[in-house]
Amino acid sequence: MLQIDSKYIEKALTANALEELYPLLQKAVELEHSTIPPYLTAMFSLKPGTNLVQRQIIHSIVIEEMLHMTIAANILNALGGKPAIDNSHFVPEYPGPLPMGIGNGLIVGLEKYSTDVVKNVFMEIEEPENPLVFKSVSLAALPTFSTIGQFYQAIQKKIDELAPHDLPGDKSKQVTSSFFPADELFPIYTKQNAIDAINIIIEQGEGTSTSPLDQEDELAHYYRFEELYKGKRLVKNDAAPNGYSFSGPDIPYTPEDVFPLFPNTKTSMLPAGGEELNRMNEFNTSYYSLLSGLHATFNGQPENLDNTVGVMYDLKLTAQKLCATPFPGKPGYTIGPSFEFIVPAGS
Structure with a gap:
C-alpha cells in the first residue's frame, strides 16, 4: 500500500481557507500524472497485436488517470487556483518515489510489462486502505497508513466545510470533453460538484468499502491489475466471500511477446548523433507537447483538451519505434521511453 506523508493530510484537515488547499490540489494533479508514465511504459512494451487483454486493461486505467488529473485540475480552478503542468518540477524522477512522500519504500520505475511489476508496483500504487479479499487472495491491511483515497477524503471534507455553495473560480476554465463520459467529467461549479467529482476519483481507483466496482459498475484499478496478476477475470459469484471470485475466463499472457x-x-x-537518440528526442518532444497542451487546457483553453489527447497517438507511435530499437552496447535489450522533461529547441 502506498502511504502519503501525513503532513499533507494534516494540512488539508487544518486548512482555514480555500487558498490553503491550492498546493494540495496541485500535488493531486502531479500524483495522478505520475502514474501514467510507468503504466504507459509497460503497455508500450507489449508487442503490437499481442497480449491484447493486458493492453486493454492498462489503457483503460491510463485513460481514467488522465480523467482524474483533469478532475483535480478542474477542482483547483474551481477554488480559484491555477494548475502548473509545463515545468520540470512537475515530472517525477524515475526510478523513485511518487509525489507527496508516497512510498513505504516503494520505488516506481519505467519498466517492461511483467506480472511482477503488476503485483509489486501497480497494485501497490492502487491498493485501497482495506482491499477486499476474493477467494484465496490474502493482502494485509495497513490501517495506520494514509492512502490516496484518504488524502482525497481530507480535501473533500475541507471543501465541504469551507467552500460556499457556488465556488469562486473562473467558470470558463472548467474542462469538459466528449472524450470522457459527461457523468464522469463535468464542470465544477458548486461545492457538491467538487464532492461528487472526488468520489469518482476515489472509487475508480479503489472501489468502495463493500464492492470492487466503482459508480459505473466497472472494476476499480486495483482489482483490474489483480486480474492481470492472477491471469483470471474477477466475476460475480454469490457463493464466494464478498460476492466475487477469480473464477472467470483465463487471461492469456505470452511473456515472449514483450519487448x-x-x-x-x-x-x-544513448550515443550522440545516433538514430537511437533521435528517436528518444522525438518521443520526449511529443511528451513535452502533451504537457504543454495540458497546461494550456487547464489555464484558460479548455477546448484544447481533445487536441491534446490526440498527442497521445504521436506518443504511442514514437514509443513503439523506441521499444523495438536495440539498445546500443546492451545486448538483449531494447530502448524504453524515458519520459524526461526536455524543452525542444525553439520552444
Whole structure:
C-alpha cells in the first residue's frame, strides 16, 4: 500500500481557507500524472497485436488517470487556483518515489510489462486502505497508513466545510470533453460538484468499502491489475466471500511477446548523433507537447483538451519505434521511453 506523508493530510484537515488547499490540489494533479508514465511504459512494451487483454486493461486505467488529473485540475480552478503542468518540477524522477512522500519504500520505475511489476508496483500504487479479499487472495491491511483515497477524503471534507455553495473560480476554465463520459467529467461549479467529482476519483481507483466496482459498475484499478496478476477475470459469484471470485475466463499472457526494455532508460545513456537518440528526442518532444497542451487546457483553453489527447497517438507511435530499437552496447535489450522533461529547441 502506498502511504502519503501525513503532513499533507494534516494540512488539508487544518486548512482555514480555500487558498490553503491550492498546493494540495496541485500535488493531486502531479500524483495522478505520475502514474501514467510507468503504466504507459509497460503497455508500450507489449508487442503490437499481442497480449491484447493486458493492453486493454492498462489503457483503460491510463485513460481514467488522465480523467482524474483533469478532475483535480478542474477542482483547483474551481477554488480559484491555477494548475502548473509545463515545468520540470512537475515530472517525477524515475526510478523513485511518487509525489507527496508516497512510498513505504516503494520505488516506481519505467519498466517492461511483467506480472511482477503488476503485483509489486501497480497494485501497490492502487491498493485501497482495506482491499477486499476474493477467494484465496490474502493482502494485509495497513490501517495506520494514509492512502490516496484518504488524502482525497481530507480535501473533500475541507471543501465541504469551507467552500460556499457556488465556488469562486473562473467558470470558463472548467474542462469538459466528449472524450470522457459527461457523468464522469463535468464542470465544477458548486461545492457538491467538487464532492461528487472526488468520489469518482476515489472509487475508480479503489472501489468502495463493500464492492470492487466503482459508480459505473466497472472494476476499480486495483482489482483490474489483480486480474492481470492472477491471469483470471474477477466475476460475480454469490457463493464466494464478498460476492466475487477469480473464477472467470483465463487471461492469456505470452511473456515472449514483450519487448526487453532496458529498465529506466535515460537520454544520457544513448550515443550522440545516433538514430537511437533521435528517436528518444522525438518521443520526449511529443511528451513535452502533451504537457504543454495540458497546461494550456487547464489555464484558460479548455477546448484544447481533445487536441491534446490526440498527442497521445504521436506518443504511442514514437514509443513503439523506441521499444523495438536495440539498445546500443546492451545486448538483449531494447530502448524504453524515458519520459524526461526536455524543452525542444525553439520552444
